[in-house]
Amino acid sequence: MTTHKAVATVAIRGKLALIDAPTVAPTGRQVCVHVEWTASTPLDLHQNDGGLLVTHPQILGDGIAGTVVETGPDVKNLAVGDKVFGFAFKENMQKAYQEYATVSETSLGKLPSEFSLQEAITLPNNTVTVFHAVTKDLGLPLEWPRLPSHTNPHADTPILIWGGASSCGQYALQILHAWGYTNLLATASPRHHEYLRSLGARHTFDYRDVDVASKIQRAVDNNTRTGPAVPFVLDCIASQQGSLTQIAGVAQKGTRVAALLPVIVRDATDDVAPEYAMNVQAAVDWAEGVEARGVRTHFYEDDVFFREHLQSSVVPELLATGIVKPNKQRIVEGATLLERAQAAMDLLRRKDVSGERLVWRVSDLEL
Ligand SMILES: NC(=O)c1ccc[n+]([C@@H]2O[C@H](COP(=O)([O-])OP(=O)(O)OC[C@H]3O[C@@H](n4cnc5c(N)ncnc54)[C@H](OP(=O)(O)O)[C@@H]3O)[C@@H](O)[C@H]2O)c1
Numbered sequence: 001m002t003t004h005k006a007v008a009t010v011a012i013r014g015k016l017a018l019i020d021a022p023t024v025a026p027t028g029r030q031v032c033v034h035v036e037w038t039a040s041t042p043l044d045l046h047q048n049d050g051g052l053l054v055t056h057p058q059i060l061g062d063g064i065a066g067t068v069v070e071t072g073p074d075v076k077n078l079a080v081g082d083k084v085f086g087f088a089f090k091e092n093m094q095k096a097y098q099e100y101a102t103v104s105e106t107s108l109g110k111l112p113s114e115f116s117l118q119e120a121i122t123l124p125n126n127t128v129t130v131f132h133a134v135t136k137d138l139g140l141p142l143e144w145p146r147l148p149s150h151t152n153p154h155a156d157t158p159i160l161i162w163g164g165a166s167s168c169g170q171y172a173l174q175i176l177h178a179w180g181y182t183n184l185l186a187t188a189s190p191r192h193h194e195y196l197r198s199l200g201a202r203h204t205f206d207y208r209d210v211d212v213a214s215k216i217q218r219a220v221d222n223n224t225r226t227g228p229a230v231p232f233v234l235d236c237i238a239s240q241q242g243s244l245t246q247i248a249g250v251a252q253k254g255t256r257v258a259a260l261l262p263v264i265v266r267d268a269t270d271d272v273a274p275e276y277a278m279n280v281q282a283a284v285d286w287a288e289g290v291e292a293r294g295v296r297t298h299f300y301e302d303d304v305f306f307r308e309h310l311q312s313s314v315v316p317e318l319l320a321t322g323i324v325k326p327n328k329q330r331i332v333e334g335a336t337l338l339e340r341a342q343a344a345m346d347l348l349r350r351k352d353v354s355g356e357r358l359v360w361r362v363s364d365l366e367l
Helices: 042-050 124-139 167-180 192-200 210-220 240-248 295-303 304-320 335-348
Strands: 004-009 017-022 030-040 063-071 083-087 100-104 108-110 159-160 184-187 203-205 230-235 256-260 263-266 275-277 291-295 328-331 358-362
Touching: 004 083, 004 167, 004 192, 004 335, 017 240, 017 335, 030 335, 042 328, 042 335, 063 100, 063 124, 063 230, 083 192, 108 304, 124 256, 124 291, 124 304, 159 167, 159 240, 167 184, 167 192, 184 210, 192 203, 240 256, 240 263, 295 304, 335 358
Parallel strands: 159 184, 159 230, 184 203, 230 256, 256 291, 328 358
Antiparallel strands: 004 017, 030 063, 030 100, 030 358, 063 083, 083 108, 263 275
16 A cells, blocks of 8 residues: 555644555546645644544644546546645545545645735635625625626615634635625734725724624614625634624624634633534524524535536636635745644644734645
């Protein structure tokens, strides 16, 4: 059996470990990718420090960017040598923190020629998250193809993106704006406000402001509209104290809140283990008639169109046409794959990430 190097979580709150993983020959519509870049995400911390959805030893990482080195017999859209990027998460063989990953071609898109793998790796998991959360959990349409003639019935409906500077928040602003949702409100640290307005936010708020809920309500005050002041909220942070409590001060009867699970009851630190919950409706006291849901992007393939086309066609086209700009990147350095993965994990635990994605090289070779 051929093997390659992979980085795995091996114990709750332990150091990451380098393991030998089998290199799996692709079958059916699978391809084998030589993984060159990945991006660390908060899920790594939830898994390493909180054991969320983990069976040890588990290879980490769900964002892959690299080169196709082998194709299964039924592959239609990819060929050996193609540069690709994508989001895959189900089994160890699909995970990103390893030199070779074997994934379905539907989990990958071709890299547009004007972009690098390092830029593209910031897109896959959170663009997919936005399409899934907006359509399934908020119930707002994102039709494909986008037609200029299409009139958006919610063009002027206030939509709050809590955590606009997060990777997910930045993609939510860009995608909603491109689809004609113009009344977007975002919370973030003030240093990001101007950038978020350039991505499509009409109003920006400092999430640390004790009056943030009333400031949001005043900004959307409109006597001609019936129903809740802010009918839709995408909470990209889902912190019990840091976002949901404040959103509960904005939400009224009829507001729909979609929060990216897990609910963070307590953040991980160097000294303290994290605590998570999965029930958004029970996490805080909502006004009667607020519908609060937890987003689970791992079910995005339930939508048959998304399963086949979202990663293979839609996301690459959004990048190629400039509708979506990559997140800013911070390159995490280290002498080895393991050192880079551990350094990124330590930055996540220290919350040393603001308006940027932590990206790093997986294999030392670029094909
Ligand atoms: N369930 C799912 O399907 C799913 C899918 C994707 C992501 N997620 C989860 O969603 C969360 C966000 O993921 P991500 O990759 O987008 O995160 P990220 O980019 O790493 O988020 C970092 C940003 O969070 C912002 N932030 C931190 N605390 C905040 C608060 N209380 N209010 C507003 N903003 C705050 C910071 O903003 P400033 O710089 O402005 O301070 C920082 O820029 C993670 O917990 C992740 O696991 C869940």
